[in-house]
Amino acid sequence: xxxxxxxxxxxxxxxxxxxxxxxxxxxxxxxxxxxxxxxxxxxxxxxxxxxxxxxxxxxxxxxxxxxxxxxxxxxxxxxxxxxxxxxxxxxxxxxxxxxxxxxxxxxxxxxxxxxxxxxxxxxxxxxxxxxxxxxxxxxxxxxxxxxxxxxxxxxxxxxxxxxxxxxxxxxxxxxxxxxxxxxxxxxxxxxxxxxxxxxxxxxxxxxxxxxxxxxxxxxxxxxxxxxxxxxxxxxxxxxxxxxxxxxxxxxxxxxxxxxxxxxxxxxxxxxxxxxxxxxxxxxxxxxxxxxxxxxxxxxxxxxxxxxxxxxxxxxxxxxxxxxxxxxxxxxxxxxxxxxxxxxxxxxxxxxxxxxxxxxxxxxxxxxxxxxxxxxxxxxxxxxxxxxxxxxxxxxxxxxxxxxxxxxxxxxxxxxxxxx
Numbered sequence: 001x002x003x004x005x006x007x008x009x010x011x012x013x014x015x016x017x018x019x020x021x022x023x024x025x026x027x028x029x030x031x032x033x034x035x036x037x038x039x040x041x042x043x044x045x046x047x048x049x050x051x052x053x054x055x056x057x058x059x060x061x062x063x064x065x066x067x068x069x070x071x072x073x074x075x076x077x078x079x080x081x082x083x084x085x086x087x088x089x090x091x092x093x094x095x096x097x098x099x100x101x102x103x104x105x106x107x108x109x110x111x112x113x114x115x116x117x118x119x120x121x122x123x124x125x126x127x128x129x130x131x132x133x134x135x136x137x138x139x140x141x142x143x144x145x146x147x148x149x150x151x152x153x154x155x156x157x158x159x160x161x162x163x164x165x166x167x168x169x170x171x172x173x174x175x176x177x178x179x180x181x182x183x184x185x186x187x188x189x190x191x192x193x194x195x196x197x198x199x200x201x202x203x204x205x206x207x208x209x210x211x212x213x214x215x216x217x218x219x220x221x222x223x224x225x226x227x228x229x230x231x232x233x234x235x236x237x238x239x240x241x242x243x244x245x246x247x248x249x250x251x252x253x254x255x256x257x258x259x260x261x262x263x264x265x266x267x268x269x270x271x272x273x274x275x276x277x278x279x280x281x282x283x284x285x286x287x288x289x290x291x292x293x294x295x296x297x298x299x300x301x302x303x304x305x306x307x308x309x310x311x312x313x314x315x316x317x318x319x320x321x322x323x324x325x326x327x328x329x330x331x332x333x334x335x336x337x338x339x340x341x342x343x344x345x346x347x348x349x350x351x352x353x354x355x356x357x358x359x360x361x362x363x364x365x366x367x368x369x370x371x372x373x374x375x376x377x378x379x380x381x382x383x384x385x386x387x388x389x390x391x392x393x394x395x396x397x398x399x400x401x402x403x404x405x406x407x408x409x410x411x412x413x414x415x416x417x418x419x
Contacts, residue, residue: 016187016188016190016191016192016198016403017191017196017197017198017399017402017403018171018172018187018188018191018197018198018199018200019197019198019199019388019399020170020171020172020199020200020201021161021199021200021201021209021384021387021388022242022387022388022391023201023205023206023208023209023212023242023243023245023383023384023387024209024212024241024242024243024391025212025213025241025242026390026391026392027052028391028392029052029054029058029059029062030062030065030066030392030393030394031390031391031392031393032052032053032054033048033052033054033059033062033063033066033072034066034071034072034093034389034390034393035052035390036048036051036052037066037072037091037092037093038093038117038118038390039217041090041091041092041093042075042078042090042091042092043090043091043092044088044089044090045059045060045063045088045091048063048091063091065394066393066394067091069393069394069397070094070097070098071093071094071098071117071393071397072091072092072093072094073091073092073094074089074090074091075089075090075091075092076089078090093117093118094117095116095117095118095120096116096154096155097154097155097156098116098117098155098156098157098158099114099115099116099117099122099149099152099155099156099157099158100114100115100117100157100158100159100160100161100382100385100386100389101113101114101115101145101148101149101157101159101160101161101194101196101385102114102115102160102161102163102378102380102381102382102384102385103141103145103160103161103162103163103190103381104162104163104164104203104377104378104380104381105129105141105162105163105164105165105186106129106164106165106231106377107129107165107178107179107231107232108128108129108231109126109127109128109129110126110127110128110129110141111124111125111126111377111378111381112124112125112126112127112141112144112145112148113378113381113382114148114149114151114152115382115385115386117386117389119210119213119214119379119382119383119386121375121378121382122152123148123151123152124378125144125148127141127144129141129179131179131180134179134180134181134184135184135185135189137179138184138185138186138189138190139189139193141190142189142190142192142193142194143193145160145190145193145194146193146194149194157194157196158196158197158389158396158397158400159196159197159198159199159385159386159388159389159396159400160190160191160194160196160197160198160199160385161198161199161200161201161206161381161382161383161384161385161386161387162186162187162190162198162199162200162201162381162384163200163201163202163203163206163207163377163380163381163383163384164176164186164200164202164203165178165179165202165203165204165232165234165250166178166179166181166202166249166250167202167248167249167250168186168200168201168202168249171185171187171188172185172186172187172188172191172198172199172200173185173186173187173188174186174200175249178232186200187199187200191403195403195404196400196403196404197388197396197399197400197403199384199385199387199388200384201384201387202245202249202250203228203377203380204226204228204232204234204235204236204250205236205243205245205250206380206381206383206384207226207228207236207339207370207372207376207379207380207383208224208226208236208237208238208243208337209238209243209380209383209384209387210370210372210376210379210380210382210383211224211226211238211337211339211370211371211372212238212241212243212383213383213386213387213390214371214372214379214382214383215337215370215371215372216371221240221241222240222334222335223237223238223239223240223331223332223333223334223335224237224238224333224334224335224336224337225237225324225327225328225331225333225335225336225337226238226336226337226339226370227320227324227327227336227337227338227339227340228339228340228376229276229320229338229339229340229341229342229343230277230278230340230341230342231277231278231279232252232254232273232277233252233253233254233272233273233276233277233320233342234250234251234252234253235251235253235327236250237331237333253272253273253323253327254271254272254273254277255271255272255273256271256272256323257270257271257272258270258271258272258274258275258276258319258323259319259322259323261275261315261319262315263284263288263308263311263312263315264276264280264281264284264312264315264316264319265280265284266283266284266287266288272319272323275316275319276316276319276320276342278294278295278341278342281295281298281312281313281316282294282295282298284312285298285308285309285312288308288312289308290306290308290309290312292309295341295342295345296341296345298312298313298346299313299345299346302346302348303346303348313346313349314349314352316342316349317343317349317350317352317353317356318352318353318355318356319356320342320343320353320356321352321353321354321355321356321357321359321360322356322357322359322360324336324353324356324357325356325357325358325359325360325361325365326360326361328357328361328365329361329362329363332363333365334366335365335366335367335368336357336365336366336367336368337368337369337370338350338353338367338368338369338370339369339370339372339376340376341374343369344369344373344374344376345374347369350369353367354367
């Protein structure tokens with residue numbers, strides 16, 4: 001993926017529109033104005049100029065263009081009382097009539113959500129990802145998304161964003177070893193089903209992007225190590241408001257040594273994934289006589305006071321914290337953000353994560369849980385679906401206009417292929 005997204009590629013006349021997301025905070029004037037409206041709106045133009053560092057004429061010009069495009073609106077009801085001359089009106093990001101579609105494709109479960117332009121979830125569903133041919137799986141997911149979006153007949157879908165594991169190229173093709181996909185045309189097939197522009201990104205990097213877009217407004221020049229742990233364990237690094245996207249694809253942690261364990265990794269492989277992944281944790285519970293089918297069930301037992309369930313979850317937290325402490329010493333981030341159900345399902349164990357990070361890191365670390373909580377998969381998909389719009393609002397609308405002008409023919413072609 002490109003390291004930056006300052007200008008979108010020219011609009012094409014044929015084929016689905018697949019745009020690689022930049023996964024970064026863009027400071028171009030239109031993007032900066034949209035961002036201050038989203039984070040601080042309703043906001044007056046002079047305040048927006050101060051916040052963005054842009055001149056008043058530049059802010060006025062871009063506010064006018066974004067209002068005309070239907071992305072911003074003026075709040076006439078908030079005009080200062082008793083003002084003389086032309087009223088001073090604040091502006092804000094519109095919540096209607098637009099939405100975006102977010103798709104998080106997990107190993108077992110696919111989550112489909114609709115989002116307003118603030119990234120808020122309007123609604124969502126879950127479905128089995130399914131196995132077999134990538135084309136069949138993706139067409140089925142795309143068809144489900146299309147039916148789901150029909151629940152909002154008064155809104156205009158602008159974009160679709162897909163977040164999933166594996167390596168993603170600039171054309172939205174994915175190598176996903178766990179699903180057995182090789183160069184699967186995720187962007188193309190989802191785009192054909194929906195008749196919308198599509199962006200595709202690796203899910204851990206997407207979660208880090210969600211933290212940039214929707215999380216606390218940290219120092220934009222700082223750095224964050226984002227760690228996700230559930231069935232897969234991965235990290236992403238953001239520096240200066242941009243997610244690092246190495247050309248070799250996302251880096252996994254599962255192959256790293258877990259270090260010593262007591263209850264976890266009963267087969268003794270010594271691999272991190274065999275100690276802390278969801279599947280491994282359930283298997284460890286079974287090896288010690290605790291029959292559960294999911295980590296959620298294990299967390300429920302721990303919440304009820306079961307000592308073995310509690311010990312398993314606390315050891316998982318310590319092993320993850322130990323690995324994070326070592327990794328943090330290598331990349332030396334300003335902060336560490338934790339995401340994924342391994343951290344959120346049993347929050348009492350977060351103290352063990354923090355303790356292990358502190359014990360195995362040379363310096364104190366700013367450690368926090370993602371603001372998205374259990375909804376991190378949905379927020380990751382939202383970040384991808386809104387990335388291009390946030391980076392180049394007017395360019396994104398041009399791509400949307402091109403894609404939707406051929407929506408009918410695109411749907412007919414995809415339906416014929418599905419039959």
